[in-house]
Amino acid sequence: MMLATVFGLTAPASAQPAGAGATAWATAWAASAHGPYPVGNPSAQPNQSFTFPEPQQGARDQTFRLVLRPSLWGRQARLRFTNAFGTQPLRIDGAHVGLQLGGAALVPGSNAPVRFGGQEGVTIPPGGQAWSDPVDLAFAADPDSPLLMGRKLAVSFHVADRSGPMTWHAKALQTSYLTAPGAGAQGQDEGEAAFPFSTTSWFFLDALDMMAPAGTPVILCFGDSITDGTASTLNGDDRWPDVLERRLKAAMGNRVAVINAGIGGNQVVGPAEYGPDKPFPGGPSALSRLDRDIASLSGIRTVIWLEGTNDFSRNGNASLEAVQDGMRQGVQRLREAIPGVRLVGATVTPALGSTSPAHGHAEQDEKRRGLNDFIRTSGLFDAVVDFDTATRDPASGGLKPEMVPESTMGGPGDKLHPNRAGYLAMAMSIRPADVLPTR
Secondary structure (H helix, E strand, O other): OOEEEEOOEEEEHHHOOOOOOOEEEEEEEEOOOOEEOOOOOOOOOOOOOOOOOOHHHOOEEEEEEEEEOOOOOOOEEEEEEEOOOOOOOEEEEEEEEEEEEEOOEEOOOOOEEOOEOOEOOEEEOOOOEEEOOOEEOHHHOOOOOHHHOOOOEEEEEEEEEEOOOOEEEOOOOOOEEEOOOOOOOOOOOOOOOOOOEEEOOEEOEEEEEEEEEOOOOEEEEEEOHHHHOOOOOOOOOOOHHHHHHHHHHHHHOOOOEEEEEEOOOOOOOOOOOOEOOEOOOOOOOOHHHHHHHHHOOOOEEEEEEEOOOOOOOOOOOOOHHHHHHHHHHHHHHHHHHOOOOEEEEEOOOOOOOOOOOOOOOHHHHHHHHHHHHHHHHOOOOOEEEOHHHHHEOOOOOOEOHHHOOOOOOOOOOOOOOOOHHHHHHHHHOOOHHHHOOOO
C-alpha cells in the first residue's frame, strides 16, 4: 500500500480522497445527548439560575448561541437537533449559523438562516430528532483554506414557549451563550448584547455535517469522561481526540474528521434502564446509544472505543465478564451496521488511588487490567491503542504525577482524569496507520 508522509505522519493513501468529484455528507462535529438537564456532569459551569430558573420547565422563549469547532469544513452544512429526552414537543425556529468572532459576537455578514423543509422552524416530538436543510456557508467558499482551521461556528436558535425537560450534553468544555428567558428570537443578531449569559454545555444540538469529498474518513472517539475531556482546558480544545485531529490534519489537511462521542460517567453495560423519568448522570449505556451516536452519523469509517472504568466503579459494580461481553456485542453490532468500519480498542487508563469516592480501589484496578488484557489479546479489534502504557506510572500503578493536576480550573486533580499533559501523551501514542481506514 502506498503511503503519503507529511510532517512526520504517515497516512494510507487510500484514506485521502481526491479534491474533485463526488461529494457526500460527513460528520464534522457531534455532542452525544445523555439526558434531561440538569442531570449530568458539567465542568466549569456558570450559575444557570438566571437562564433556567425552573430547570424542569427548561428554556422559555429564549435564544441559544452554541459555539462549536467543526473538525471538517465544507461549502454546505446541515444541523441535527434532538429532543431525545424531552417529554413534550420542542419548537425550534429562528435558527442561524455564523462564524464566531469572539464571545457571542459573530463575524459581520457570516450569519446565515437555517431552514427545515423550507420552513423557518420545526417541531420535534418527544424522543425525536430533526435535520435542517443544507445551509450555504459563504465564508467557507474555499473549505481547504488553512485560515479556517480551528475557527468556530456559532449556531443560534430560538426555543419558543417552554421547552420542558432539555436534552443536553453537559460537559462541553466550551463557552456558549444564552439570552434571558422571554427575550424572544435573537439568532439573526450578529452582536453579543442580547446574549449576556454563558454556559459550558450544549443543548438540543447533537450533530453537524459538512459536504465533503466522498470517502473522507471520519474517525469517531467513543467513550466516557476521559474522551469527553474532564480535566482538560476550558475552551482549549486539548482533549485527546482534539490532539489526534490536529496530528492527522498536519498530514491530510481538510480531508479527515475526528469526532468526540464521549459522555462523562458513561458505562459500557449500565445502567440497565434509562429515560427522562429515570435519568443517570452518565447517560444511557454505550450499548444502548450505538445507533444514535455512531451508526446514524454520516461517513463514520473508524471507531476508537475507550471505556470500562465507570463499569468497574462503585457506581457500576459490573463484572469483568459483563464488560467483555458488552464489548463483543457492541463490536458485532457496529460491524453489522457499518460494513467495513475499522474498530480500534483503547486500553483503559489507570485510576488507582483516585480521590473520587467511586474510583481508585484495588478491585477496580484489577478488573481494569483484566479488560486491558482482553482488548490487547482477544483479536476483537482491528487495532489497539495503548493509553494505559502512555499514562501509567510504573512506580505507583496510578496516573503519572505530572498528569494529575487538572487543567480546567487549576485544581489538584482526582488521579482519575488525565490533565492536558495526559491527553497530549495519549494522542501522541496513537499511530495514524492504526486509526485511518485502509479501504
